[in-house]
Amino acid sequence: MPRDITTAVLANTGLGHGNWLLEFGAPEMAESMRPAQFFMIGIPGAATLLRRPYSVCGLPGTFDDRPAGALQVLYKAVGRGTGLLASLAPGAQITVLGPLGNGFTPPDDPETVPLFVAGGIGSAPFPALTSTLAAGSPRPRMIYGARSAGDLVLADWFAERTEFEATTEDGSAGTTGRVTGPLERMLDEEQQRKLKIYACGPEPMLEAVGKLAVAREVECELSMEAHMACGFGVCLGCVVPVRRAGDGVGYDRVCLEGPVMDAKCVAW
């Protein structure tokens, strides 16, 4: 059950290139929250009217030595809402509505290899997902694409915990280009093992990854993003086109039916 709380910023740490890790206390949410679920976060008295959606990045146990009951959010300061959030110091009050949305589902089969595909700040849900995989499950593989090396947020963290590959558009780290090249290669390599793709990032990346997964018949969950006013299903602002039974196409809400959608269901 989502709650709407006012809580204090515990930490707000710059990670370079406009990327930030926000930490706040929300013990009750921390108990029930799952990877790729999200919050609507607002700043009382701010000039922005609507709260903004942020995926949970860190659950209890995701990052070492964090306070009990604390959650972390990874974000990039790009617009008015995120810019204001980046200006907050520890002790500042924020309002947090959550947990919202459905979240990633773990692989059904314990042998399945999780394959993470992240683009830019779309790496946000993967620390939480990494830390909640069942004990003994195969080491995840990860392809993380960004514009340049500085945008590969938490790359060292991922490199320690996954079979990690980076791609950058400017070639400053990893393979030059986008995630789809390495992804195709990885799908070719992994013919023997069952894979499940988890993807989060810009819409064109999700579309490319989703289509590739469907073509290769690999299970694939996409964590979608959209502008939303409410985050809990009533404004109907955040819809994406989805396939309905038969040949129909309708709209599902990113906030309620998503943000995680099966790649087979999205009607690009």
Added chain:
Amino acid sequence: MVTPDLSMRLGDLELRNPVLTASGTFGYGLEFEPYLKLDELAGFVTKGLSPQPREGNPPPRIVETPAGMLNTIGLQNIGVDAFIHDKLPLLRERDTQVIANVFGENIDGYVEVCSKLDQVEGVAAIELNVSCPNTEEGGMIFGNDPGALATVTAAAREATRLPLIVKLSPNVTDIRVTARAAVEGGADILSLVNTFVGMQVDIERRRPVLKKVCGGLSGPAIRPLAVWMTWQVSQSVDVPLIGMGGISCAADALEFILAGASAVQVGTANFVHPDGSIRVLRELRQWLADRDIATLAELVGAGHPA
């Protein structure tokens, strides 16, 4: 310290307090139950109900603007039949007034939805949406043309015995003209205002932000405009008014009440905090108690010079 009486009588529509929620910002009510008790609200207005379900407009559908937001949802809704079968039985168990917002693509559509709602238990009133800026088929056409507005209102009036509210469009030259037309057509109550048509341009893409180009502006940005229209209409017609436009606290609600509204609808504020309507109500009760005002109804229109 008095316990203030917040009840309001709008013709045959009796409200235990003046705080309702606006259509399109409160779903079908049940979505809000994790966050508030529907029994505390005087009532709520449903998402616009049409004869058939509608999928709505392609995204992007919303964008934040200074002190407001633009939306072009396109009246996505489950249709009147699903509302009656799936939502209303649950809502009948709640102690709150369910006001059904009604939309048709033509007069027959309005009549069909009104007739169906008239024959079921649990609907306290009908609010005609004649002012949605986001669909091509109509709505707005009825809201902008006094003759068409009187005609559709009269047709709906024939189709139901329920209290009939007509929701006025602000996208007119003189709202007093359409207000009078709605009353002539048989409206018992007027609600005002719907959203103002506006747009935002993405300067990097050099394209409108919203897929359908324009949308309806709501939120605090429109409040002074909406209060002024409420003030004007209250001097032009003799039916009760329900005011709305950017209400997020008791002071906002009181502006509308002093301008002549007997009730208010909280809209965009429901998106910001799901219990936004209840916050307005509790603040309002406190505001009256702090000033030893026993009866809120005394303040309706009290802003007008004698």
